[in-house]
Ligand SMILES: NC(=O)C1=CN([C@@H]2O[C@H](COP(=O)(O)OP(=O)(O)OC[C@H]3O[C@@H](n4cnc5c(N)ncnc54)[C@H](O)[C@@H]3O)[C@@H](O)[C@H]2O)C=CC1
């Protein structure tokens with residue numbers, strides 16, 4: 001019973017967390033989450049407390065996955081940083097428990113888990129919802145999440161063109177110089193998204209950065225930032241005209257400023273599309289509003305721990 005808690009650094013986590021293992025596990029757990037009659041997956045909406053003095057919040061994300069007997073909790077600290085800050089916006093730590101005794105099996109740095117599982121979930125939304133012929137990908141916001149999103153989107157799909165835009169041109173240029181493939185840098189989001197088939201918003205903005213009148217009809221938008229009830233990344237026109245998919249309806253109703261403040265109706269959870277109980281409207285303009293879920297961290301942490309353990 002008295003196992004020793006192991007500490008896994010971000011390098012170790014990154015070494016054992018691979019997209020090809022992660023994606024099927026995320027699809028499975030999000031599908032189970034969206035089965036209303038299932039108690040296989042337990043996950044409350046994230047609770048958050050403000051860190052007033054430092055312009056941030058602390059979020060707690062517990063989850064229990066009965067079918068895999070995984071008990072986990074991610075704790076994340078998010079900060080609205082100044083553009084020139086050298087500090088990251090997000091620090092996360094993942095606790096993996098022994099579900100029988102309640103002891104802590106592993107404490108992992110949550111950075112790589114958060115980057116990869118978020119990008120993988122956006123890629124799942126794209127697989128289901130982006131137009132069948134998708135040639136142009138546009139990424140708005142060129143921070144840490146942009147790197148993981150670029151990585152998985154260019155691995156899984158073949159785009160003819162990848163465009164990026166950020167609040168400052170230098171940030172987008174630095175991103176373009178750091179990734180392996182060709183990327184077109186834009187100084188204006190309006191120009192960057194013109195004609196794009198898929199747009200990913202990955203900003204720390206609390207005001208809209210993407211407007212419906214710029215978006216090509218039928219495009220798919222994965223909106224990953226704006227995770228508080230009074231923050232926006234999308235304007236009312238886009239969110240009201242699109243078919244809205246979310247990771248969790250309960251999460252969206254409590255945490256997403258884009259949904260709450262626009263009064264938009266959520267059409268489906270991604271898990272419902274995965275289960276085949278709600279359709280994927282590839283021909284319509286779609287938005288996937290991502291907020292992040294504890295169950296996504298839990299399957300990632302279990303995967304990392306199992307791989308690490310079998311390597312010992
Ligand atoms: N849905 C989910 O599961 C998760 C969402 N997030 C969210 O993703 C977003 C990005 O996270 P990170 O990449 O870690 O942050 P970061 O701080 O590394 O990068 C943010 C980027 O947004 C850009 N930006 C800020 N305001 C902008 C504007 N008005 N127009 C264009 N670009 C702008 C910044 O220049 C920067 O390049 C954050 O909002 C974070 O909360 C992060 C983790 C999980």
Ligand SMILES: O=C([O-])C1=[NH+]CCC1
Nearest residue numbers: 076114227291292293
């Ligand atoms: O799920 C997550 O880790 C986060 N969602 C928004 C900020 C971090």
